[in-house]
Amino acid sequence: MSRLADNFQFSSQECALIEATLDGVITELRPQQKALNQALDEATSKGYKIAPTGEVVYADEGDIPTGDPDAGVPEKEQERRGLEGNIFSVLRKAAEIDARYQIALSRLRVGRGLSVDDRKSQRDAEDISKIAGVAVGLESTPAKGTDPKKVRDWWNDLSKEEQEEQLALNPSVIGNLDGIPARTRDKANRVNLDRLIAMYPEPAPDEVKEKHDGFKAIRERLLNDEGKNPEPLLLGIGPEGQGRAILSYGDPDTANNVAAYVPGLSTTLEDVGGEDGDRAENVWDSANKADHQNKTASIVWLGYDAPQGPEVADTERGRRGGADFGKFLDGVQATHQGDRPHVTAIGHSYGSFTVGQAAQREGGIPADDIILVGSPGTGAQKAEDLGVGANHVWVGAADSDLVTHAPSKGESGYGVITGPIGAGIAHLNDPHELWFGQDPASNEFGANRFDVAFGTPDSHSNYFKPEGGDSLDNMGAIVAGHPEKVTFQGRR
Known part of the structure; x- marks a missing residue:
């Protein structure tokens, strides 16, 4: 039962990371989608057709410019190539984003017979923060020591989804920010506590043993007092x-x-x-x-x-x-x-x-x-x-x-x-x-x-x-x- 409870907690954390990853890829692909639609509209408005590959082609063979090859590239062909280049540029950028997030999602996979490791959850959060952090707005997180009223206002301005992403990717910061609601801090810090304990093997090295024992004593107290008033x-x-x-x-x-x-x-x-x-x-x-x-x-x-x-x-x-x-x-x-x-x-x-x-x-x-x-x-x-x-x-x-x-x-x-x-x-x-x-x-x-x-x-x-x-x-x-x-x- 203890292992099952740990597995559920780990699964919850990983699902929150998946949500943050998907939100990140959506956020990054949305402007590319907008740019692509604009490029397609511009090409079709000028009478071109768009192949499934993104190539820009002339609507009719009769539209293909002809002339003296020594006179250089015809103006119409220059226009076609420019429009095609814009489309390919957007597609390349979208493909790069897609590949980056494919890697991120693959790292969140676990094998059968789940064995929880709090360090893995932390490493996963760090990986996703690097890949999706900017997209989901991690750079907006206030620094420790910020006026608690400003922290409160920042937190309240986030959507529920954005708050969950901050908790998933940034628990060590959110849990210790004055101005964050108490129950939110508690949720983040229980994750932090498990990760701090998991940082060191048993027995812990002498230089960190006192802190390590302290973290374990606090977790033991929380477990013993669960459900009490x-x-x-x-x-x-x-x-x-x-x-x-x-x-x-x-x-x-x-x-x-x-x-x-x-x-x-x-x-x-x-x-x-x-x-x-x-x-x-x-x-x-x-x-x-x-x-x-x-x-x-x-x-x-x-x-x-x-x-x-x-x-x-x-x-x-x-x-x-x-x-x-x-x-x-x-x-x-x-x-x-x-x-x-x-x-x-x-x-x-x-x-x-x-x-x-x-x-x-x-x-x-x-x-x-x-x-x-x-x-x-x-x-x-x-x-x-x-x-x-x-x-x-x-x-x-x-x-x-x-x-x-x-x-x-x-x-x-x-x-x-x-x-x-x-x-x-x-x-x-x-x-x-x-x-x-x-x-x-x-x-x-x-x-x-x-x-x-x-x-x-x-x-x-x-x-x-x-x-x-x-x-x-x-x-x-x-x-x-x-x-x-x-x-x-x-x-x-």
């Missing part, structure tokens, strides 16, 4: 950098409430198929509990290279990731059906810095609320700097979470010179200044601090679990647009 949608997948993955529980295009969670330190692709996928699902459960009458979509967004070690102290990953996260949220708004959704951006650990950078970009982010949990700072000194209003910035910080007490750069530098005691003295001078700016849980920052469990030394990972106390319930209430259900604790 909420349904998982794969909104992004790719091999760039450490790997990219965006997984949603619920459809953000039709949801009333959308939560987009950015994970932080040490997150890998495998975590999207594991703990971080669980966190997104837990947020959905909590929001649904707070308001089961409105639909929620809860997303884990790993669209950047999360720090894996010492680079956690660097700001560049967060800045680049913040720009891409902002563009993703622009896409959520662009493709949403009906009234504007209530959007909550959630950042955990270094992910809170990434969210903070997105919020401080020019124009801000299209979010109604921002949640920061386990945060070492956002790069902002005040909650109001995040652009959604201080009353819509929410912070969860367990007092036992060491990351939320991360020393500032100045304290660290002073400690290198004077030792732990000197660093401690420096921290007393400004206890609420963290590595990436003001402590979001501090009174000076001015955000809402919601209640979480005091926790243990490992509480940094518990905000999305029952061990986090009221943390998950509070996040669900915020995502569902019910701030009156949030429980609070005092700022630092």
Whole structure:
């Protein structure tokens, strides 16, 4: 049954390629057909006959020009040859097009006893793209990073047939374009995921093993969650950098409430198929509990290279990731059906810095609320700097979470010179200044601090679990647009 399902999926992809190929040959032959009809009409209007071979002949023997051979080719004969040359030129061009597409269609044949190979499907798509890509308009596909509203308008202007051709020939692009509908992205990315896994034999080479294992973990999660409520949608997948993955529980295009969670330190692709996928699902459960009458979509967004070690102290990953996260949220708004959704951006650990950078970009982010949990700072000194209003910035910080007490750069530098005691003295001078700016849980920052469990030394990972106390319930209430259900604790 598993093989049969794979065969059906492969057959569907190949049929879409056949459709694109036929559309390509029709598109290329149509102007040749028009040119041929014009040439035929011109020849017949001047009194010539056209042989089945395309030759132009005189209607009557009496029309054949005669005269002195030394005087050169008669004008009438020159006209006949010119008309015949036009017809033959069109026929040669049509024959070249026909031969090229015959080759393309022959490559889509498979033998009896179909054995699916995702790499073959990808190679077929690449071949057809080279042959038919221009004819079916692949060059019109927007580049990644294009304004999501422009992407949305481009996609909506395509016919159903043209959309199917883009999906067949360009799934790795369509699946990762902000501004493309969520279900379309999911359809493309499931194809992308299978192809990414098929790129390497088992066992995968050491240099790609971590990404390879991550892709397999995500596919396993999708298979295990098939048919459940909420349904998982794969909104992004790719091999760039450490790997990219965006997984949603619920459809953000039709949801009333959308939560987009950015994970932080040490997150890998495998975590999207594991703990971080669980966190997104837990947020959905909590929001649904707070308001089961409105639909929620809860997303884990790993669209950047999360720090894996010492680079956690660097700001560049967060800045680049913040720009891409902002563009993703622009896409959520662009493709949403009906009234504007209530959007909550959630950042955990270094992910809170990434969210903070997105919020401080020019124009801000299209979010109604921002949640920061386990945060070492956002790069902002005040909650109001995040652009959604201080009353819509929410912070969860367990007092036992060491990351939320991360020393500032100045304290660290002073400690290198004077030792732990000197660093401690420096921290007393400004206890609420963290590595990436003001402590979001501090009174000076001015955000809402919601209640979480005091926790243990490992509480940094518990905000999305029952061990986090009221943390998950509070996040669900915020995502569902019910701030009156949030429980609070005092700022630092």
